[in-house]
Amino acid sequence: MQTQGATRWEAAMDRLGDWFPFGKAPLIILLLVLVSGGWLLLHPVKRTQATLRFWTFADTHYYAYLNAKPSFEAAHPGQTVDFQFVHGQAVTTRLRAAFWANLDVPDMVEVEISAAGSFFRGPSDDIGFEDLTPRLKAEGLFDRMVKARFAPYTHRGRIYGLPHDVHPVMLAYRRDIFEAEGIDVSKLQTWDDLIAIGRRVTIPDKRYLLDFPDASPSGLEMCLFQRDGGYFDSGGRCIMDSPVAVETLKWYIPLVAGPNMIADDPGWGQPWVKAVEDGYLLTFTCPDWRSKFTEQQIARMAGKLALMPLPAVKPGGRRTSSWGGTMLGLTKACPNKDLAWQLAKHLYLNPEELAKRFRDTNILPALKEAWTHEAINEPRPYWSNQPIGKLYAELAGDVPPQYASPYIEFAKGKLSEVVSSCANYYKKNGEAGFAAFAEARLKGAADEVREMMKRNPF
C-alpha cells in the first residue's frame, strides 16, 4: 500500500514538474505570495469611521481629551471623535508628508511651538492649516485669551493655531537646601541677586545653582525672550544678532562655562532626576508643564521643592519667560470644519474642562477666565503647599511673545552652534577676546539665517 502511495505521489510530482518546471522552491514561494496576498486583500485594515480624527503628541493631553470626549459626543449626537496619540517627532514628519501628498491628513492636530513655523513655508495656498482669524474675531477670542500666545502661530497676518497654553516659566528650587543655607528667596529679585548666591553655593563638579545648558539654545533663548529678544521680530526679520541678543549671550556664557560657572546641564530623564535628588542641582527652570513632569519623575522630592518667579533683569522688570507651547490647528482637508471648531472650543475654551485638566497636567490654559477656577488656585502639597496655578497665572499676562517663521528650526540650530562655540571659547580663553568673538559668532549665525531666507522665492 505504502509503495503504491509513494508511486502515486511521485507521479503527481512529475505531472507538476511538467506544468511548473522551475522547481519546488519557486513553486512554494509563488504559493506563499498568492496565499498571503489574497489574505491581505480579503482582510483590509479597517478605516476609522469617526467623524473627526484628532492627533496629539502629548500623553497628558491625550488622556485628558479622552475624558472630555463623552460630553462632546453626547452634545453632538451621531458625531464621533477619534483621538490619536502620535509621538511628537512623528506628528511633524507624518503631518508634513500628509500635507504634501494630500493623503491621510487628520482633521485636527496639535503641533509643538518650535515645529509650528515649519508648516508655514511656501505660498499661503500650500499651508495645510485653515486660517482661523475670521473665527477668532467672530468669537472675540483675542481678548479672552493671552494675546502673546497667538504670535507663534501667526504668519503673514493669518492665525493658523489656537493656543493651548501660556507656559510661563518659574524657577523651581530645593526649598530644604535653600533654608539650610539661609537663602531667603523673597530677596532674590534680580538675576544679579541670584548669581551672587550661585557663586556662594556652587561647588565645582558637586553642586550647581542652575540647569542652563552650554550646548543647546534652550537656556539662552528663554533668557532672550525675557529680554524681549528672540529669533525673529513680528515682521519675520531675523534679530538673532540684535544688541539685546549680543548682551544676553555675553551675560549667559560665563554662567555655563569657565572657572566661575554656576550652571550645569545634567541632561534629561534619569540623570536629571538624580541631579535634583542628590542636590547636584539646586534650582531648575520650570514652566507649568515641567512642574507636572517633576511631580511624576521625582516623587521623592515631594514637599522639598518650591517655586519662585524668575529673577528680573533689572529691579521691577519681567519676572517670567516662556518655554514650550502647543497650537491646535484645523486642517484644510477637514470636511467638517464647523464641527471641528466646536470640538476645539469644547477642549480649549470650556472653563470646567480646563480646570479638570489642570489637575492632571498643571498646564495653565490660555483662556484667562479659567484662571479663577478653584482647581487652579488650590495649594499643592508636592510644591510645599504653594498654589502653583495661581503663581503661574500671576505671571501669565507678562509672558513675552515669540514670533513665527518657517526658518525657526534652522535659526535654533544656528543659535545652538553659537552657544556651544562661545562656551568652548570661554573655557579655553576666558574673557580675552570673548566679547568680540561672541558678537562675530552671533552675526555669522544670523547672516546664515538671512542667506537661507533670501533663497525663498515664494
Add this chain to the structure above:
Amino acid sequence: MLGSAYYRWQHKYAPYLFTAPFLLTFAVFALYPMAKSLVLAFYITSGPKSQVFVGLGNFAFMLRDPNFYVAVKNTAVFALFSVFLQLPLSLGLAVLLNAKFLKLRNAFRFGFFSPYLLGQVFVAVLFSVIFAPRLGLLNRALAAVALMPSNTDWLGDPDRVMPALVLTALWMYVGFNMIYFLAALQAVDKDLYDAAAVDGAGPFQRFVHVTLPSIKPVAVFVVVLSTIGSFQLFELPYLMLRNGPGPEQAGLTIVMYLYQKGFEAGDLGYASVVGWSLALGVLGISLLQMRLAGTWKRET
C-alpha cells in the same frame, strides 16, 4: 499539441515574468525617483507642490554653503576611521578567531557579531545612556580609573562627538566585518601555508605573503562596502544627538543634511543636489579604491 505550445510559451516568457516584479519595483522606487531628483535639482521647492526653476542656482549655493562642507568633513572623518581603524580590527579579530588553538571559537564569533543584530536605533539609544554625563557607564568607568572627571559630556562637547560616534560604530560593526574576513580566511588554500612553511616563512611572513594576497578580493569588497556605508551614516548620530547634528554640528553627516533640507525644510531641490553629490562622490571613491587595489579591470 496544446501542451507543447504552452511549454514553448513558458520558456519564452518565464524569464521576463520572473524578473518583472524586481524590474517594476526598481523602476518605480529607484529609477523614477533618481530621474525626478535630477529634475528637482534645478528647482527651489517648498515641498512637492510649489517649485521655482533656478537653473544651476542650487549647485552654486551648495558650493558656498558652509554647512555642506561641515557635513562632508564629518562624514569623511567617520569614513576614514571606519576604513583605517574598524577594518584592521575586524581583520585582527578574524585572524584570532580563525586560530585552531582557540577554544569556544563559535561562541566568540557569535559574541562579536551579535551587536550588529541589534540595529542602529537600539544601539543609538543604548550608547546615549552609556555616554551620559555624570551617571553614564563610560564616565563611571573612566572615573573609576581616575582618567577623567565623571561629568564628561561626550555628546555635548563638539570635540568628543565624533570619537563617541566612532566608538559606537566600532562596537556595532567590527564583528559584522569580521565575518567577511573570516569567510575569506577559511577559503585560503592550506597548501600555500604548507609550501610557505617549507620555504622557511614565519607566521608574519605567511600572513603578509599568503593570507593578505589570498583575501584581497574580499578585503577590497569590505573596504568599498564600509566606505559606502560610512557615507550613508544617518541614524546613529541623528538619534544619539537628539534628532539633530549635535553641538557645533559636530555630528552633521551628508545624509542628515540631505534629510534636514529635504524633509524638514521642504527644499527638495537642494536636497536632490546634496544627494547627487553624495552619490557621485561615493561612486568616485569606490572606483578609486578598486583601481588602487587593482581589482577593477576591463573585462576581456
